[in-house]
Amino acid sequence: MASASEMNDLSFSVVSIVEDVLQQHSSRSSDVGLLVPRRVEESSLRRYEAAGWLREMIGVSGGRDFPAEPSEEDFRLGLRSGIVLCNVLNKVSPGSVSKVVEAPDDVADGAALCAFQYFENIRNFLVAVEELGLPSFEASDMEKGGKSIRIVNCILALKSYSEWKLKGGTGPFRYGSNMKNNFGSRKPFLRKSSEPFMSSMSRTHPSTDQPACSDVGQEGDSRSINALVRSFISERKHEDIPTVVESVLHKVMEEIQQRLSIQNEMMKSSSKHIPEDDSSCETVVQSQQSDIRQHEEAEDNSPSQVVEEKIQRVNSEHYEEQEILLNQQKHIQELKQTLYTTKTGMKLLQKKYQEDFLHLGTHLNGLAYAATGYKRVLEENRKLYNLVQDLKGNIRVYCRVRPFMPGQPTSLSTVENIEEGTITIRVPSKYGKEGHKPFMFNKVFGPSATQEEVFSDMQPLVRSVLDGYNVCIFAYGQTGSGKTFTMSGPKELTEESLGVNYRALADLNNSHNGINVPEANLVPVSSRADVIQLMDVGQMNRAVSSTAMNDRSSRSHSCVTVHVQGRDLTSGAILHGSMHLVDLAGSERVDKSEVTGDRLKEAQHINKSLSALGDVISSLSQKNAHVPYRNSKLTQLLQDSLGGSAKTLMFVHVSPEAETVGETISTLKFAERVGSVELGAARVNKDNSEVKELKEQIANLKMALARKGNGNGNGNGNEAQPTAPPQNQRISRRRSLETPIFRPKLPTMGNAPSNLKPQVMDLSGPEAFSDTASSRRHSLDLHELMKSSIPSWPRQTLDTNEEDREFKSGEWIDKHTELNQDDNLLSPDKFYQSINPQQLNGGKQDFEVQSITDNESDGVASDCSDSDLMWRLNVQVNVPRVSNKQSSANPKPKKIKPKTTKVSETRSLIPSLIPAPSKRPPNTVSSQPQRPTRDGRRRLSLGK
Numbered sequence: 013m014a015s016a017s018e019m020n021d022l023s024f025s026v027v028s029i030v031e032d033v034l035q036q037h038s039s040r041s042s043d044v045g046l047l048v049p050r051r052v053e054e055s056s057l058r059r060y061e062a063a064g065w066l067r068e069m070i071g072v073s074g075g076r077d078f079p080a081e082p083s084e085e086d087f088r089l090g091l092r093s094g095i096v097l098c099n100v101l102n103k104v105s106p107g108s109v110s111k112v113v114e115a116p117d118d119v120a121d122g123a124a125l126c127a128f129q130y131f132e133n134i135r136n137f138l139v140a141v142e143e144l145g146l147p148s149f150e151a152s153d154m155e156k157g158g159k160s161i162r163i164v165n166c167i168l169a170l171k172s173y174s175e176w177k178l179k180g181g182t183g184p185f186r187y188g189s190n191m192k193n194n195f196g197s198r199k200p201f202l203r204k205s206s207e208p209f210m211s212s213m214s215r216t217h218p219s220t221d222q223p224a225c226s227d228v229g230q231e232g233d234s235r236s237i238n239a240l241v242r243s244f245i246s247e248r249k250h251e252d253i254p255t256v257v258e259s260v261l262h263k264v265m266e267e268i269q270q271r272l273s274i275q276n277e278m279m280k281s282s283s284k285h286i287p288e289d290d291s292s293c294e295t296v297v298q299s300q301q302s303d304i305r306q307h308e309e310a311e312d313n314s315p316s317q318v319v320e321e322k323i324q325r326v327n328s329e330h331y332e333e334q335e336i337l338l339n340q341q342k343h344i345q346e347l348k349q350t351l352y353t354t355k356t357g358m359k360l361l362q363k364k365y366q367e368d369f370l371h372l373g374t375h376l377n378g379l380a381y382a383a384t385g386y387k388r389v390l391e392e393n394r395k396l397y398n399l400v401q402d403l404k405g406n407i408r409v410y411c412r413v414r415p416f417m418p419g420q421p422t423s424l425s426t427v428e429n430i431e432e433g434t435i436t437i438r439v440p441s442k443y444g445k446e447g448h449k450p451f452m453f454n455k456v457f458g459p460s461a462t463q464e465e466v467f468s469d470m471q472p473l474v475r476s477v478l479d480g481y482n483v484c485i486f487a488y489g490q491t492g493s494g495k496t497f498t499m500s501g502p503k504e505l506t507e508e509s510l511g512v513n514y515r516a517l518a519d520l521n522n523s524h525n526g527i528n529v530p531e532a533n534l535v536p537v538s539s540r541a542d543v544i545q546l547m548d549v550g551q552m553n554r555a556v557s558s559t560a561m562n563d564r565s566s567r568s569h570s571c572v573t574v575h576v577q578g579r580d581l582t583s584g585a586i587l588h589g590s591m592h593l594v595d596l597a598g599s600e601r602v603d604k605s606e607v608t609g610d611r612l613k614e615a616q617h618i619n620k621s622l623s624a625l626g627d628v629i630s631s632l633s634q635k636n637a638h639v640p641y642r643n644s645k646l647t648q649l650l651q652d653s654l655g656g657s658a659k660t661l662m663f664v665h666v667s668p669e670a671e672t673v674g675e676t677i678s679t680l681k682f683a684e685r686v687g688s689v690e691l692g693a694a695r696v697n698k699d700n701s702e703v704k705e706l707k708e709q710i711a712n713l714k715m716a717l718a719r720k721g722n723g724n725g726n727g728n729g730n731e732a733q734p735t736a737p738p739q740n741q742r743i744s745r746r747r748s749l750e751t752p753i754f755r756p757k758l759p760t761m762g763n764a765p766s767n768l769k770p771q772v773m774d775l776s777g778p779e780a781f782s783d784t785a786s787s788r789r790h791s792l793d794l795h796e797l798m799k800s801s802i803p804s805w806p807r808q809t810l811d812t813n814e815e816d817r818e819f820k821s822g823e824w825i826d827k828h829t830e831l832n833q834d835d836n837l838l839s840p841d842k843f844y845q846s847i848n849p850q851q852l853n854g855g856k857q858d859f860e861v862q863s864i865t866d867n868e869s870d871g872v873a874s875d876c877s878d879s880d881l882m883w884r885l886n887v888q889v890n891v892p893r894v895s896n897k898q899s900s901a902n903p904k905p906k907k908i909k910p911k912t913t914k915v916s917e918t919r920s921l922i923p924s925l926i927p928a929p930s931k932r933p934p935n936t937v938s939s940q941p942q943r944p945t946r947d948g949r950r951r952l953s954l955g956k
């Protein structure tokens with residue numbers, strides 16, 4: 013701090029000197045300008061003011077030496093002794109100058125002494141003024157001219173101070189408006205408190221009244237310098253003064269240098285020792301400031317060291333950074349390595365995956381190919397299987413599952429799964445081992461299968477009738493399982509819901525396979541509508557009634573038989589096929605169906621005929637020598653289809669309800685058994701022209717023989733004319749052409765009444781039945797019929813009055829509809845003319861329709877032919893006895909005493925359909941006692 017003050021002092025001195033020089037310079041230059049007079053005037057005025065105030069203060073005592081308006085020279089000389097100034101100062105501030113040297117004016121040669129006195133007074137004055145903080149001047153200003161301005165300023169400042177004091181001395185004393193020009197940029201002068209002399213000063217002038225204070229200003233320095241100068245001057249001569257001054261100055265400089273170095277050392281040491289016990293904030297702040305300064309100085313003093321340190325620090329930082337960088341680079345390298353490894357691994361994995369994918373793709377392709385192949389093979393297998401079955405003549409078995417009925421509680425279906433030809437049934441524990449039982453058939457239709465889908469699968473079979481095959485399609489299943497639905501359709505028929513019967517017929521009158529049957533309207537009875545009408549009549553006559561299991565239960569078997577005969581006009585070959593469309597009555601448990609009375613009897617008959625069917629199937633499947641076809645009308649009717657060369661399809665039906673699962677399983681088992689029956693390969697019923705000619709020759713010869721016999725008998729000349737046999741004889745002949753006996757009546761099937769027994773017996777021989785197909789073929793041949801002069805069939809009327817003849821046939825009582833009558837017969841020519849003159853004119857078509865509905869015989873045949881092929885249709889509808897008809901068509905109850913026989917069949921009959929042959933001798937049914945039936949035969953004629 014001291015050195016700073018000293019530096020300030022030094023800088024102040026230098027500044028003063030510079031100011032002086034500038035003052036001189038400015039005063040010289042101002043002479044030239046316009047401002048000079050005004051400035052001179054101003055300074056004079058100020059001088060006068062100062063002089064006036066001084067005179068005021070000192071009184072007239074010293075007035076002679078100090079005029080009121082002195083010149084500059086007078087002013088300087090008047091104050092040169094310093095006495096006026098000291099006295100005035102003591103007046104303003106008493107005691108400021110403790111001792112005023114009063115020197116007598118008359119001292120002769122006391123120039124040096126006077127100078128000393130003046131110097132002493134002036135010095136004391138200046139010291140005191142400075143102590144008061146007022147602007148001062150240099151003592152030398154009193155020696156030179158032109159330096160009075162600063163003296164004037166000093167006196168005027170003292171004057172202001174005096175006035176401030178007189179006013180009470182309150183507030184800071186501020187002086188200086190007039191000083192501005194003189195002191196330039198110096199700060200407003202604040203009065204300082206009294207300062208002690210410096211220690212060096214006290215060496216020469218000990219003073220007890222100086223308070224100790226560490227705050228040493230530039231005044232102290234000035235004093236010490238002044239003291240030194242004074243001591244030198246006092247010892248030297250006047251003329252030596254310049255030299256002395258120079259030496260003094262030199263010494264001063266030395267002193268200054270010395271003190272500066274001391275101060276530096278002091279600062280250094282003080283900065284090192286911060287007082288520990290001083291905990292005041294000020295000290296801490298000061299020491300910190302000092303540190304900062306020291307640091308700054310140190311930086312100033314030793315930049316290289318700092319730079320070095322900095323460099324070192326930077327270097328170390330740089331080194332650390334480099335180390336970090338290296339570490340990071342190392343890490344990066346490691347990461348790169350890891351990345352590379354990972355990438356390589358990934359590539360390898362990718363490659364492996366790709367290979368795997370390729371492998372998988374190849375495998376999948378292979379699998380897909382295999383799957384396609386497998387599917388193809390399966391398909392082929394199925395075809396082959398069907399083909400083998402065809403070749404072996406197996407009965408085809410289709411299975412159909414009825415959907416739940418509307419309003420029926422949709423409990424869990426017994427049918428678990430349907431896949432291709434397999435149906436899996438859930439078997440509850442009470443039917444043996446609980447689990448699933450799969451059954452395999454040629455085809456299985458689920459509940460959602462439509463009538464069209466069902467028919468489309470059997471269409472080829474139907475069409476094969478046109479190729480001369482015998483076809484039989486029969487629906488089998490427990491009551492309410494959907495047999496009638498499949499064969500005929502539901503109660504309300506629509507285009508979509510038409511059953512197999514309608515569709516099969518439609519397919520045969522409207523074939524797309526190139527074989528065209530002429531329009532049905534060519535022959536009224538052969539039209540589809542007529543046939544359907546015929547079927548409707550049959551349907552009407554069919555016994556239908558409500559049971560607990562089916563509100564529209566069929567109480568009879570229904571059979572629509574279509575005979576088709578055609579002739580290839582180029583080869584002359586005759587093709588004839590037939591198709592049975594059979595809707596069996598449902599097998600049922602009478603306890604479940606809750607039937608009584610007539611219904612019960614019906615049920616028993618139905619079950620018997622079904623039982624007979626089971627016997628036949630069982631014998632066939634076991635390849636027994638004897639097959640009990642004759643045990644029922646049903647089996648007699650189906651004999652061709654079940655044992656001959658027919659293509660047979662059985663539609664087995666199952667209900668989905670859980671409570672019928674017992675019957676369902678039995679039904680399916682039975683159906684499986686049926687599926688295993690080998691009928692032998694189906695054969696086309698084809699006669700070549702040679703055979704036909706031979707047959708015709710035989711017929712002619714036979715007729716010639718007959719004529720001969722007749723001629724021998726009566727000789728009426730009519731022998732040569734063959735007479736048309738009665739209708740029933742004709743039908744019988746067709747039934748068994750090889751048998752020369754014309755039967756007046758066709759046998760009833762199954763258990764015939766005793767009065768018809770001989771007729772039944774005639775046809776009961778196995779030969780007769782085994783040849784039924786062939787005999788029918790011959791009998792249906794149009795040309796044969798024509799050549800044998802059998803007149804063509806007249807139009808028939810439905811004769812419902814002929815109910816006089818009743819047939820008792822056990823469980824099967826047939827409704828008979830005949831179109832052929834013995835009377836009103838037309839010749840073929842007439843018949844052709846009546847139906848289609850246009851065709852006859854064209855000669856291109858040869859068509860004849862013969863229709864008979866007769867459950868015992870083949871009925872009316874119908875022929876048709878075009879340029880290439882001649883066809884004949886023979887439609888036969890077998891309906892049951894009318895006894896049941898009344899239950900539907902005529903609800904009038906029959907007065908029949910219900911037989912109170914105990915119902916013996918309380919269990920399902922279906923399992924019994926597969927009896928062990930050893931346990932059940934053939935023909936057991938026929939040996940049962942016959943019961944007369946109430947209903948007779950009814951003749952129906954179609955068309956008009």
Ligand SMILES: Nc1ncnc2c1ncn2[C@@H]1O[C@H](COP(=O)(O)OP(=O)(O)OP(=O)(O)O)[C@@H](O)[C@H]1O
Nearest residue numbers: 414491492493494495496497502562565566597598
């Ligand atoms: N596939 C089917 N889709 C819709 N309804 C059906 C189907 N099969 C049968 N049904 C309906 O189920 C009921 C019984 O069918 P249906 O009369 O054909 O049985 P059924 O086997 O002929 O019986 P029953 O032996 O007693 O004569 C009928 O109302 C019929 O419409």
